[in-house]
Amino acid sequence: MDPNNPNSEKSLSRRRFFKNASIGAAAIAGVPLLTNACADQVKEISSLEHFFHEGDVLLFQGDSITDAGREKTKELPNEAKSFGVGYAQAIATRLLSDLPEKKLSIYNRGISGNKVFQLAERWQKDCLDLKPDVLSILIGVNDYWHTRNKNYEGTPEVYEMDFRTLLDQTKTTFPDLKLIICEPFILAETRAVDESWLEAFKPYQEAAAKIAQEFNAIWVPFQSAFTKATELAPATYWTADGVHPSMAGAGLMAKTWLESI
């Protein structure tokens, strides 16, 4: 019996047990939150263990949200200073402590201000040379933002085309690469973002979703996570300027990312 096979007998009985446990739990008033958290945690640990293989290289790519003030002199894997203080660091911290036996090498190569075509310009050095097994990309907010202040003339179509070209090249080089595409997000009623962004930004989000589907990538729905979070605390609690997450926002992103895989 292969323990890595999700359809093995052990896996099936495990899933059956948790399914039954959930049904039993739901019958008890007052515990749905805990039960859901419990089921989520079980699913999360189980999928993380299956998702990563020993020695995997995981690379985070993107703009300032990924960069998060990382030190760029050394750019070491698994090194806190090379990660800055954003969601990539929160995720790496969790993965490295929860999965020590996987011996993961995790890199952050996000660079502030990047649009998708700027990823392409540094892709050999900052992606292909690292030979990633898993690649997580969050890109798109600057592709729109920089058109608002007239520093860029791109469109959602250009964004989509550039993104597709980048991933075509990447998948040609590494056919077995696991792709994680993160939804670019914004929150209005914040320092930099107002309602006028929402409709204009949606085509970029749709393009990212379309690309994720085309490349059979894991999709991380950051926008809905942030929108839902505003039911619990104001938008500025999660991101002061509507683009860059606070610590709370980075934690929310880490949770959403981990749940998505």
Add this chain to the structure above:
Amino acid sequence: MDPNNPNSEKSLSRRRFFKNASIGAAAIAGVPLLTNACADQVKEISSLEHFFHEGDVLLFQGDSITDAGREKTKELPNEAKSFGVGYAQAIATRLLSDLPEKKLSIYNRGISGNKVFQLAERWQKDCLDLKPDVLSILIGVNDYWHTRNKNYEGTPEVYEMDFRTLLDQTKTTFPDLKLIICEPFILAETRAVDESWLEAFKPYQEAAAKIAQEFNAIWVPFQSAFTKATELAPATYWTADGVHPSMAGAGLMAKTWLESI
């Protein structure tokens, strides 16, 4: 029925359910890890919600392990740069994202190289002025380390006495303060620490534990967490020099801290 009372009917039936679920689960071969994780997660969310009150101020105090390269110009609460890249940041990220409705203010005021008497020297500004509701302290490794390189002449007795005086003063000022005392830890077979540290450092760890008991503080058993973790990966995976945690080590500390409260 008071939902905050852990002995309320709802709480009791909740706990009874999870106890039964755990027993049921343990009977199924192959799932103990998931079951324990599940039970731990349930306990953790439940206790975190009870432990913190709306508007609580949480302060992290200590030496370089707490400092973790934080930016000291602004020293803001809930601000990633003011937290550095260590366990305090990992914990704050989790708490701020998981408990948005608590409106916590979380500070990091650890300073590299500090021994317990040096906390005392800056205690008014870096603790009392912040009016903490919850205070987490990790201090002690320099109280021993600096005696090895002849930069300090303290003893475990001096450490214990200084620690007690500091906490006496703090509890006199804030009788309702919740105290969290973290066990100072080391790992041998690393860059800075060898076997000769272990026996000599133990009296400092015992003094910290004694102080925790005297002040009815929550005790965070970092040493056993790190020692246990070396069964899964070498000591240097968790801390390169035996004193300062890696990202994996910081994640382990965050998990241990959160489970302890």
